[in-house]
Amino acid sequence: MTQQEQPYVQPNATGQERVWDTRRQDKRSRLSRIGHLTDGKILASSDITDAITLLLRPGDRIVLEGDNQKQASFLSAALAKLDANVIHDLHLLISSITRPEHLQLFERGIARRVDFAFAGPQSLRLAQLLEDGMLEIGAIHTYVELYARMFIDLPPRVAFICADKADRHGNLYTGPNTEDTPTIVEATAFRDGIVLAQVNEIVDELPRVDIPGGWVDLIVESPQPYAVEPLFTRDPRHINELHILMGMMVIRGIYERYGITSLNHGIGFDTAAIELLLPTYGEELGLKGKICRNWALNPHPTLIPAIESGWVESVHCFGSEVGMEQYVAARPDIFFTGRDGSLRSNRVLCQLAGQYGIDLFIGSTLQMDPDANSSTVTHGRIAGFGGAPNMGHDPRGRRHASAAWLRLLRGEAEIQRGHKLVVQVAETFQRGGVPAFVEQLDAVEVGLTNHMPIAPVMIYGDDVTHVVTEEGIAYLYRAEGQEERRKALAAVAGVSPVGLRSQAADVARLRRLGIVAYPEDLGVSRLRAKRSMLAATSMSDLVRWSGDLYNPPTKFRSW
Amino acid sequence: MTQQEQPYVQPNATGQERVWDTRRQDKRSRLSRIGHLTDGKILASSDITDAITLLLRPGDRIVLEGDNQKQASFLSAALAKLDANVIHDLHLLISSITRPEHLQLFERGIARRVDFAFAGPQSLRLAQLLEDGMLEIGAIHTYVELYARMFIDLPPRVAFICADKADRHGNLYTGPNTEDTPTIVEATAFRDGIVLAQVNEIVDELPRVDIPGGWVDLIVESPQPYAVEPLFTRDPRHINELHILMGMMVIRGIYERYGITSLNHGIGFDTAAIELLLPTYGEELGLKGKICRNWALNPHPTLIPAIESGWVESVHCFGSEVGMEQYVAARPDIFFTGRDGSLRSNRVLCQLAGQYGIDLFIGSTLQMDPDANSSTVTHGRIAGFGGAPNMGHDPRGRRHASAAWLRLLRGEAEIQRGHKLVVQVAETFQRGGVPAFVEQLDAVEVGLTNHMPIAPVMIYGDDVTHVVTEEGIAYLYRAEGQEERRKALAAVAGVSPVGLRSQAADVARLRRLGIVAYPEDLGVSRLRAKRSMLAATSMSDLVRWSGDLYNPPTKFRSW
Structure with a gap:
């Protein structure tokens, strides 16, 4: 070692002996x-x-x-x-x-x-x-x-x-x-x-x-x-015709169009409707085996008819669902199970799968602003984020391509990448006549009131590719520039404050360009959006579909 | 159930009994x-x-x-x-x-x-x-x-x-x-x-x-x-004055400026230089305890002096490193170890930590285009991605704030979010006089030749916040618009083809605005960027620092 290269600090020259296992001793x-x-x-x-x-x-x-x-x-x-x-x-x-x-x-x-x-x-x-x-x-x-x-x-x-x-x-x-x-x-x-x-x-x-x-x-x-708690059980009795209409649009306008095979569903009644439409409407469209094969999802009871009808190849789960134990154990080809026969879930690995391994996330929201930022936060509450943001964004660390992901190719000529489909579903008005589309999210004020460093937005608008309402689908990723994006969103926002800004001429142009689609543009008949389209309309239907393997918690039983 | 609500498909009406445990039978x-x-x-x-x-x-x-x-x-x-x-x-x-x-x-x-x-x-x-x-x-x-x-x-x-x-x-x-x-x-x-x-x-x-x-x-x-294989061992003998200069700039212009406490380092000699500058230059700046406390990192031998000098609170590891076994086992306060005393690494959990739990990723690149897209791919090779893209992007699923992340706040008034620091380090010319800054990444042609769906870009320019060369630092996230970004990058690209486009007047303006900083702007003296600044200049220095606990593989031993 030359003089010049002598280390700046002499190792172990301080004379102090540090203890390196304080945590172990503690x-x-x-x-x-x-x-x-x-x-x-x-x-x-x-x-x-x-x-x-x-x-x-x-x-x-x-x-x-x-x-x-x-x-x-x-x-x-x-x-x-x-x-x-x-x-x-x-x-x-x-x-x-x-x-x-x-x-x-x-x-x-x-x-x-x-x-x-x-x-x-x-x-x-x-x-x-x-x-x-x-x-x-x-x-x-x-x-x-x-x-x-x-x-x-x-x-x-x-x-x-x-x-x-x-x-x-x-x-x-x-x-x-x-x-x-x-x-x-x-x-x-x-x-x-x-x-x-x-x-x-x-x-x-x-x-x-x-x-x-x-x-x-x-x-x-x-x-x-x-x-x-059984958090993922949705009683089919509460699925209404709007849910069904939106579900039919999603199946035609998104799942079929992009060939979505791997996906995650939120826990709303609209996504429950989709699950119950696969064996009926999906079957009629000849989509079995072509869409919705591989899921990152808890064992939703409303998925039973699709599983029983042969739609589903696999379901990897964050957690389980009360009452689904026996059913899951009897379907090891579909679910991840251990030697004991019962489910092995794993939240972190399923979130990983849901972020990097699937092509589509779809979830319901309660409130959306003109830029498609959305939140389930309401005044006076600090609700947190849970797991949805982890799946409800475009994972920019993703490098592998899939057919669906490539359908949303963007970027300049030589440096392009695909995009995850991030779909938000919202009825234009919530129960009680409260509009879902608003000028400003409640989350903004909740953030300010509670001195949060930023507003607690659940899904950011710039990650969202599609917004689905009972009016139609806004294909936001196809819009050019912020202004056109806002117009596309307004076109499906009904008579909410945001929707009322929509101009007929704009809407016609956006529909021509395929940036907005109404049910008729997708070949979806509003008249057919009836509860009779559902593969199950009650909890007891689900139990029957399961061959009596599904055992709903008492609060979901009416018999 | 009313007639109208009769399920569309009768459950179990097909008469076919499906077998649900084919995988188990197989x-x-x-x-x-x-x-x-x-x-x-x-x-x-x-x-x-x-x-x-x-x-x-x-x-x-x-x-x-x-x-x-x-x-x-x-x-x-x-x-x-x-x-x-x-x-x-x-x-x-x-x-x-x-x-x-x-x-x-x-x-x-x-x-x-x-x-x-x-x-x-x-x-x-x-x-x-x-x-x-x-x-x-x-x-x-x-x-x-x-x-x-x-x-x-x-x-x-x-x-x-x-x-x-x-x-x-x-x-x-x-x-x-x-x-x-x-x-x-x-x-x-x-x-x-x-x-x-x-x-x-x-x-x-x-x-x-x-x-x-x-x-x-x-x-x-x-x-x-x-x-x-010992993939993460960098012999300090190969750290040169340019690495040291860049390391000093990173410590002053990035780590100190943003208060970076949690981070990941790539495996280049430039990041090894940073690790060896902490106990010397970092100490002199009074930064101990203020930066570089919590790491998502394999047990790099070049981190030993910083650990021994009390800089490091924790290191969670993807894997291990040959020769570091005894050292790691003797430092359980720092590393994750089991009851047997030896390291427990976990690639998926460390990648998770590296994506969502840290504020800064810094890695070296071999090639960068004018938009700061970078790649280590060279002609004729299909190298893949490994783990870097998972950390080298802004994780849009992140919702928690930290001081460093908030320093890069962006967005419109009410809907803002911070940004991970994604730092790319490159000497303007690689060995053999090949420029690192090029008009087009080799990855573009590699993608075309091999019929890849998209070019294999390692880190996308729009995720990159800082580019560091021996010329200075481009604070890309501060640039407004694509043109200014390109000018900022050109200002640190030296006499490479990209750098030669740089105009003196632009550079002066960008430096004034703090979008570009040269060493003198950061208070870093080029004259001090000598190997004597390193806490260790050889493998045997590292062994001494470790109290003889580090046992380098034979190929790294010259004694």
């Missing part, structure tokens, strides 16, 4: 504090409050399994009962704020800061707590962003998770609602965090292993099974 | 054909050819673990020796085509079609085979896109994977190079595919479980350990 010390409460990895449910109190320290960053569907409800209730004089100022990472006790943590001063992705049922109370200064929001994420940050700048100290069953070694069986568990556990366990799992049952032998026992530190048998 | 039948060769799940290595021949059928879609780093080399060699009269027309899914036998599969007619993500070392031969009609390309993906499609429309029938160790139950220990294995196995195992793992050793007890045994069908002890 974990060991916390676990040793509850040594008297554990039998191997097992905690008694009656000791849960004592154990959590000894495990935690004020200011800890913790992750609590509130997924989109399943909830570590025993552990969240226990957390909410801690003594705030002892455990306070926790930083909570949680996918979905759904249970009352999630917010009790803040009301009682046990937790102070939250990073989350969705807060549907608790969105009003969350906004109030924020206003009252009882809670700080780190950021509002999509599901995958929140997981991503657990591997970057938000490593959890303790993860409170849930699963169906555990054995004494801590191996976990999640059952069909695998959801977020593997990702949360990986982020925690491999950064020397502590993983505490509530399980419905501790058994000698598991039906299958979803999480290896070596990743899990503590298990507790919960007195009640973890909570889980 | 799996059972294939496994039973090799029953005489297995002892539980264990195959003898001497029987591998017979076993694979019996397991496979012509036309099967298979996934072979050729990751970015580790290779199922025993299994790939065995596949290449199959009798093409018996097994032919396989459809190969493979992340990285890196070994000669990967292409022998096509030369010998055993495989016919390939879906892949990267083909660096074999890119020339791949192009030739394509031209000769010996091979069909399904599509060229990024890593995560290829995994995504395994859950959608490309389910594998058999996965040929590799790991360090297995026990007799099939539980796998991957060691530090976990990489793609969990994702590939999940896609295969839960769709009733067969998972066959080569392992270096079958043992009674594993150091830790990375893949549960229930997901693995067959294991074979390989006569040689799987192959793995």
Whole structure:
């Protein structure tokens, strides 16, 4: 080494010995504090409050399994009962704020800061707590962003998770609602965090292993099974003729036209209508095998008739759906199942598939502005984003081509790329006569009121390729320039404030150019948009289609 | 149900009983054909050819673990020796085509079609085979896109994977190079595919479980350990003064300016220079703790001095790096490690973190056009994309804000969003005097010659926010309109064809506006850009910094 190349700083010249395993030492010390409460990895449910109190320290960053569907409800209730004089100022990472006790943590001063992705049922109370200064929001994420940050700048100290069953070694069986568990556990366990799992049952032998026992530190048998809600069940009785009309237009004007084989559906009644139109209207159009073969989707009951009619090749799931367990287990060619026969879902991998592996996302929205920005946010609420934005955008990291993606080729001569189909469905008026098309999204004011850094837009207009209403389809990606885009959107916005700006001459021109299509332009007869077009019109129809394998939750049963 | 609401199609009225577990039956039948060769799940290595021949059928879609780093080399060699009269027309899914036998599969007619993500070392031969009609390309993906499609429309029938160790139950220990294995196995195992793992050793007890045994069908002890290459090791001896100058500009003009705390680095010598400047130049600027804290990055040896100097809070890894095993194991506060003490990497989760969880991606490029589109593709080669595009774009599915992301706020008054920093580094001329800035990317012609649907662009110009050369930094995101963007790029393109178009008056204006900055504008002295600024100038320096924990591969040792 020449003099000139001598290193600027002499390695190890400071004389200070840094300790490099503080997290591991901390974990060991916390676990040793509850040594008297554990039998191997097992905690008694009656000791849960004592154990959590000894495990935690004020200011800890913790992750609590509130997924989109399943909830570590025993552990969240226990957390909410801690003594705030002892455990306070926790930083909570949680996918979905759904249970009352999630917010009790803040009301009682046990937790102070939250990073989350969705807060549907608790969105009003969350906004109030924020206003009252009882809670700080780190950021509002999509599901995958929140997981991503657990591997970057938000490593959890303790993860409170849930699963169906555990054995004494801590191996976990999640059952069909695998959801977020593997990702949360990986982020925690491999950064020397502590993983505490509530399980419905501790058994000698598991039906299958979803999480290896070596990743899990503590298990507790919960007195009640973890909570889980049937969020993806849409009763066909509530599908109306407008949904059906829009569904027929989507099938003809989008799925058939672009040859959409891989896709994701939202959870609205309009997409449920599409699912129930495939075996009827789709069949009549000769589209079976040509569209809608591969899905990134939870096991929607309304997909049963399409599956039974041979439309569906595969469904990969974010989570499961209450009542669909037996049906899914009996259709392993379609669903991802384990050796035990039941579904294996995985939110992060399904979101990945939904972002990069499919050609079309379609979802309903409640509100859209003239630039096609949309949001489900309403005044006074902080609802979060969930998973839709992850699929409802054009993934610019995508490099592989597909036939449908190439149909939307854009760019200059030599440097072109395709575009994901991002379809937004909205009736021009919501229930109660509230227009869906508005000059400004409520989200703008919600953002300002709550001091958010930017307005909480769910799907950005510049990502949207198609907007479908009961009036017709706006093929926004075909419009040239912002002005033409706005006119195309106005042309399908009916008599809403945005739609009233539409001029007949513009509409005629846009229809000629194929930038707007009305039902008659697509060969869709409004008169045929009847409930008799649906492959099932009731929950009991779905049960029949399933060969009695589908077992709807009580609240969906009328018989 | 009223008459009108009678379902369109009567469920189960066809009288045909469909079988719904064909994949499961197929799996059972294939496994039973090799029953005489297995002892539980264990195959003898001497029987591998017979076993694979019996397991496979012509036309099967298979996934072979050729990751970015580790290779199922025993299994790939065995596949290449199959009798093409018996097994032919396989459809190969493979992340990285890196070994000669990967292409022998096509030369010998055993495989016919390939879906892949990267083909660096074999890119020339791949192009030739394509031209000769010996091979069909399904599509060229990024890593995560290829995994995504395994859950959608490309389910594998058999996965040929590799790991360090297995026990007799099939539980796998991957060691530090976990990489793609969990994702590939999940896609295969839960769709009733067969998972066959080569392992270096079958043992009674594993150091830790990375893949549960229930997901693995067959294991074979390989006569040689799987192959793995040190792809992320950059010898500091090859870092020159231009790299150092660019590194100093990046630290001042980007990292300091935007407060970049979470990031990913490419594998060029320029980013290695940045890593080695943090403990010296960065320290001098008082930036420790303010920038470069949380990384999505493989364990780069050149990051050792920054880690040892206390710059780094965390590193989450796609894979590992040969020689870094002991060092990583001794730094569990920084790296993600298991109970066995060694690294747990995970390519899909680190790509997720790199896409959604960090604020900056910086990578080197070999060629850039006037619109800042860039590519590492050169004539005659089909190199693929690997993982860079997944991080080197603005993720439009991102919804959470961070300070750095908000610094690049764009959009109209009410609907705004931030932007990821996507930084491209290029010397204006490559070795041999070839200009890096060109009128047209070679990728355009490569795309046309090979009948690709679109040109294989690595990073698209409209995603790029900053371009750094030895001349200065173009802050492209600040430019208004395409023309100004081009002028900004030309201003840093030196005497390349693109740079020669630059006008002095434009450059002066752009510098005034802060759209272009030269070293003096950033307070960076060209005279100080010397190798003595580096915290380490040789491999042995890195070893010393590591306290002898880093053990470089022989080819990097000169002592």
